[in-house]
Amino acid sequence: MASDFQTIPIIDIGPLVDKADDPKMAEDKQVLEVVRLLDEACKMTGFFYVKGHGIPYSLIEEVRELTHKFFTLPYEDKIKIKMTPASGYRGYQRVGENITKGKPDMHEAIDCYKPMEHGEYGNLGTPLEGSNLWPDNPLNFKSLMEEYIDLLKDLSRKIMRGIALALGGVPESFEGELAGNPFWVTRLIGYPVLSDAKRSEMQDSDVGCGAHTDYGLLTLVNQDHNINALQVRNRAGEWISAVPIPGTFVCNIGDMLKIWSNGIYESTLHRVINNSPTYRVSIAFFYELNFDACVEPVNFCKEKVNGVATVEKAVYGEHLVKKVLTNFVM
Numbered sequence: 001m002a003s004d005f006q007t008i009p010i011i012d013i014g015p016l017v018d019k020a021d022d023p024k025m026a027e028d029k030q031v032l033e034v035v036r037l038l039d040e041a042c043k044m045t046g047f048f049y050v051k052g053h054g055i056p057y058s059l060i061e062e063v064r065e066l067t068h069k070f071f072t073l074p075y076e077d078k079i080k081i082k083m084t085p086a087s088g089y090r091g092y093q094r095v096g097e098n099i100t101k102g103k104p105d106m107h108e109a110i111d112c113y114k115p116m117e118h119g120e121y122g123n124l125g126t127p128l129e130g131s132n133l134w135p136d137n138p139l140n141f142k143s144l145m146e147e148y149i150d151l152l153k154d155l156s157r158k159i160m161r162g163i164a165l166a167l168g169g170v171p172e173s174f175e176g177e178l179a180g181n182p183f184w185v186t187r188l189i190g191y192p193v194l195s196d197a198k199r200s201e202m203q204d205s206d207v208g209c210g211a212h213t214d215y216g217l218l219t220l221v222n223q224d225h226n227i228n229a230l231q232v233r234n235r236a237g238e239w240i241s242a243v244p245i246p247g248t249f250v251c252n253i254g255d256m257l258k259i260w261s262n263g264i265y266e267s268t269l270h271r272v273i274n275n276s277p278t279y280r281v282s283i284a285f286f287y288e289l290n291f292d293a294c295v296e297p298v299n300f301c302k303e304k305v306n307g308v309a310t311v312e313k314a315v316y317g318e319h320l321v322k323k324v325l326t327n328f329v330m
């Protein structure tokens, strides 16, 4: 259960990243200390920063710089990769097109999903079938993003090995049938500057992204420096800023991990409000389960609450498709 946290912990995951593929990782003192910190963070806040992750600083900066460049292009250029139902909901969406709890969000974005072949998951996958739409300007956009996504996939797998241990499982708990072929989502997001009048009034309609939880296992957010916009809700209902810490990722757990852990870890509500005079970019990478994975509370997490399941099971792909179809009314 989330607590009345006032700050979000920073975890140096260096030892976990180094030893995540070592068969003896679960006996390593330094790894176990990282695991303990992950457990505490997942229980207390559902959010934490990671440092010592091994992703080059220059790459982290460059993906945001290129994303800034794309969003400054004229609208006619951006809609060349327009997101539609026919594109598998992949591509560019303008400000206001994404909807959270019935209200348009004040952000534009490029949405990407793991490529999916026609018929790969039967009817379950149909709405998301396709491959990603990348702009041809900036020139190296596609190759840079694909490199970034590959690295974040592997990093997430390693963090999930730590989280598996934290919950009392084996390191491979989130591999094999459940997440051996993990689905992923990447959102490149831009939050425009509000007019001065709006900034002083701050109406509801000026929310960059309304309060929501993420859908899968683990999210890694790479956000612009010097703008406090991402906010996380604590148990008392206060919104706590996830202030940018250059070189780190903000990590948070999603709905599927809440189910698997029988609610021992919760997917914490968060929102984005860019009330600053500067355009803000963030790259959110979502590491998920196998698209067709059916997830239910694992026995050893049920045992911790008298053997009772406190959450409903779900098929990941169904949960995602339902969300995507209500996020965009087209």
Ligand SMILES: N=C(N)NCCCC[C@H](N)C(=O)O
Binding pocket: 098, 099, 100, 101, 185, 209, 210, 212, 213, 214, 215, 286, 323, 327
């Ligand atoms: N894949 C994720 N988590 N996307 C979050 C998108 C923003 C919230 C969305 N409109 C909603 O209502 O869920």
Ligand SMILES: O=C(O)CCC(=O)C(=O)O
Binding pocket: 187, 189, 209, 214, 221, 223, 230, 270, 271, 272, 282, 284
């Ligand atoms: O822009 C951010 O900092 C977070 C975005 C987010 O929460 C999401 O896309 O799910």
Ligand SMILES: [Fe+2]
Binding pocket: 212, 213, 214, 270
């Ligand atoms: Fe989110």
